[in-house]
Amino acid sequence: MDWFTAAVVGAVGGASLEAVDVIKAIKWHRQMPWNVQSDTIDPPQRRANVRPQEEHLPAPGWKAYWVAGVLRLLVSGALTGVVAATYPQSTNPLVAFLIGLGALSAVQQVTTLVPLMVKNAGRAALGGVVDVAQQQAQALQQSGQPDPGQSNGAVPGPQTGSPSAGSPRPDTGVAAQQDPAGGGGAA
Template identity: 80%
Template sequence: MDWFMAAVLGAAGGAAMEAVDVIKSIRWHRQMPWNVQSDTIDPPQRRSDVRPGEELLPAPGWKAYCVAGVLRLLVSGALTGVVAATYPQSMNPLVAFLIGLGALSAVQQITTLVPLMVKSAGRAALGGVVEEAQQQTQALQQNGQPPSPGQANGALPGSQTGSPPPGNPQPVTGVATQQDPTSGGGVA
């Protein structure tokens, strides 16, 4: 199946979800969804997507519902077409229709995760740069080359300063060495 036919089937899946939403609205409010005003929802806090102050807003009208429906069809068709173009060997009509059904929910979930992914990727990239610089500094110190002028004693920003040069060991002053073995854990 080519990507265009898959996109058409995905748009059909999006149309099916839009039809389900209209049917649920008609059954719930006993009128067409574009005629439902926020203050007719009894009680106003029944829906989780109603924000404070939205209870008195006018009904959206049929034009707004048409725009929302067309956008849902575009999202469903586009996502299904992209998946079909990426994985053409595993695309069949049923899979294309199912992707179209869940396309809007998938895009909503992905858009909530994008800021977290960008922040994590930035931190990972920064961590990789710092680790690479530390490894280069250690390699230079082991080869006997002096560090560059910006790196006093081979220290990087955020690394431990005052580390001994190779070949000059310093005494270990950790907590374990300060304990008195006879008194059961006191500090010497």
């Protein structure tokens, strides 16, 4: 199934979920959902998703419901098309329809988790930088060299009392380990 066909099937899944929402609203309020005002909801109770003073807002109207429906179709089709383009061999019409059904909910969940993921990723990256810096400082202290972060104004150089002073260290880099014939193996 190509990505465009999968996107259309996903949009049909989103439309079917929108139709279920409209059917539930008509059954509950006995009128079209865009004509339901928040103060006419029976029983009038405080819901968790209603902010203070929102109980007396006017009905949203049919234009708002059409915009919401079109946006749901767009989200369902786009997410299904992306999944189908990523995994073309495993996308069939049933999978595309189910992705379209759950697309809006999945996007809502991801958007609530993104600030947490960014915050934790920043902490993890900062923690990794701090760990590397601490390991480097410990390695320098164990080798007897002064910590570059704690310089006293002296220019770092070979220690005069060390046994390796004045004698060059052998080069153990990658270039020194390569075969002169170009084989790339260790010598």
